[in-house]
Amino acid sequence: MQILILGAAGMVGRKLTERLIKEGQLNGQAITRMVLHDVVEPQAPKASFEISTLTSDFSQPGEAEKLVASRPDIIFHLAAIVSGEAEADLEKGYRINLDGTRFLFDAIRHIGDGYCPRLVFTSSIAVFGAPFPEAIGDEFFLTPLTSYGTQKAIGELLLADYTRRGFFDGIGIRLPTICVRPGRPNKAASGFFSSIIREPLSGQEAVLPVPEDVRHAHASPRSAVGFLMHAANIDTAKIGPRRNLTMPSVSVTVAEQIDALRRIAGEKAAARIRREPDPDIMRMVSGWARRFDASRAESLGFQAEKSFDEIIRQHIEDELGGRIVS
């Protein structure tokens, strides 16, 4: 069982790598080789099987071919320019998120010869844009209001068509906002959802750029990795032709996030959040989804947290060794 991870240096990619090393197998088959790819060199942790790293820009012609030449059995495609950057740099966003994805899909197709890997693609709830119903169902249409969401929606369409044609066995999983993201903020406009929890828990001040009644859907990094593992393992015959699934999530307002922080870490932690409205972020967030009906993914066995308290506790356990600054 050979595995390829694109975007392996990112937060989810690193956690997925750790989890795969820990499990040592996927779908009952021992992992024999894993290739970690990113545009910056990924760290290769020690493992009981062969791990190698590859650093390249997969949106350059010919690079995707090198990635799939060894015919990996499972490909996790997590590589992407995030929402804020794809909005700021139109050409870069389309080059990586659209051209890169298409080059990868075509490189798999060109191998031919019966090669048909499982391909797990991380899409995003950014494929949906307002106005929408209070809970967005599985049959709600694609109406992105950002270039990033547009590029992810196009990736979903390509994945479904290439799967239908038999070039690979694809699943697109629409990740909700991953919260609490560890480490430093990235350029995603959704970054504040994590920083208002992460920073106060470690005694730092955090900036809240939107009103507290903003509602959004979250899942922990641990759940994100769980979604990816499940997508790699699942019997795709059960999914049918609609290969892109909205993942389960916890829908809360910012006020409810702060209440959960207060319950777990106390008033002093909650007081470290400074309100500083940012019209650009407010405008982007106003077009985002608030709640999802992920019953299709749930019936296929995908699972997330049940409360935001649980999300905070996972962060404290996984990232802070159980210690918080109260």
Added chain:
Amino acid sequence: MQILILGAAGMVGRKLTERLIKEGQLNGQAITRMVLHDVVEPQAPKASFEISTLTSDFSQPGEAEKLVASRPDIIFHLAAIVSGEAEADLEKGYRINLDGTRFLFDAIRHIGDGYCPRLVFTSSIAVFGAPFPEAIGDEFFLTPLTSYGTQKAIGELLLADYTRRGFFDGIGIRLPTICVRPGRPNKAASGFFSSIIREPLSGQEAVLPVPEDVRHAHASPRSAVGFLMHAANIDTAKIGPRRNLTMPSVSVTVAEQIDALRRIAGEKAAARIRREPDPDIMRMVSGWARRFDASRAESLGFQAEKSFDEIIRQHIEDELGGRIVS
């Protein structure tokens, strides 16, 4: 007022050209110049304004730039590889329908300098795939089951994003099956919907490859041109960010089509239809939409026929000079 038509040599392109020449103006402004483009040389009819033709493959790098260099005020993008051919030749379909469309959009974007033409893009009901509700509403999601439908859905997404970014003022119109298509069959899998009417009306035999209970949505070539003209004229501020609209149509079964033919041309005409089931076409058609709720387009002033009888009568009037073989 300068106009550019891509796909001008096709059936709808030729009829649109004739209509524009007849009207001599668009949106209250006199037409001063029209460029007709296609991969085969379009015919340039006589007109009271300058008409020129351009023949090229707009999916080749650099060609789209030549098309928009004169800064046309209105661009009709009708160029496409049809469904049957896009399914048979994956690379050609993606090259023309996706790359070509993107090159065109980027060529407009690269002009910059405040240039922001009205862009009317012909999408298709093939962006929808089964299973769906009996009537597909405006918020039903994109689930194409063909590569052609995938490519049109991607075009819609690009059009919405580039419009949102202010590069052009785009409208995508999802054409139902155009019926009765004049002339010889093209490679579209939907061709039989027209031939079972067209051939019998001129004394020829036609082949019906699907059962008579197949239901589908139709509009006449005259309506298709009407949709394009209205899309070029409409105040886009009324449309909002969801720039792709399902056009009105007449939903009938094949049996109802044949009943209408019998009412208008008699039993002898209806008897010229030979049943010859084709599993490939039946499989494709089974994934197609049957009926649409086009209330959004209707409220914006788009109009189609009210009955299939009306569609047949328009064909007899526009194509057969009022004469049929009964």
